[in-house]
Amino acid sequence: MLHQPVVVAFAYGVVGWHAPMAVKYVVIVAASLAVILVVYEVGVRRTRVTRFLFGMRTDPPAKPAS
Template sequence: MWLGQPAISSASARQTDLDWIRISMTLVVVLYHCSMFFNPQPWHVKNNVMDNGFIFAYTNLVVNWMMLVFFAVSGISAYYSLQKRDSKGFLKERLLRLGVPLAFGMEASMPIYVLHQPVIVTIGYLIYALRRPVPAKLLFLLAAASLVIMLLYHFVIRRNRVLRVLFGMKAARRLRRK
């Protein structure tokens, strides 16, 4: 089976192969951004031990094609979707399907985007002097940054009226206290 063939032959079946490509590529992008701390290319904060081997090769390899894969999968998905419905149905389905993530994204993406850089740089600076192998530092940076960003977003930014506005979110009329 190759990328253009459906994983399941039924016309109404979901293209699970495209879903797995999306999931895999999302992990590739996250790992790419965390690995920038360890490769010798310019970045804000650098580890005391650079990796001129695997991590350097990985970042140089994926930087050229990672976003292109997302665009290709999007186009292939649109092609399959248009095979099942007319253009009006396609537009309606896209609006309904993207509406909820868009609503969440308008509320959450800006704070997460603003937080990710300083959190990664701060944690990277704190683990700079640790005498651990680069892959261990990379995994710790990935896990710790994800946890800190989500905790800050959920427990600090979403619950503070001033911070909500400063991070590009709608001002809440009443914040629920739990």
């Protein structure tokens, strides 16, 4: 749900490059991973509504007492 639009958007721009296939692959994977991790951290984990929609507990896990 999160990864497909990000991967497709990066691939759309990278596929036209005049570079070896391995370079294109690494760029798409690295850029997509970075963006997906940020979107997940900021957009999914921080609000109750999105946590519920993604099937997570609505209350964030409690931090262990030190």
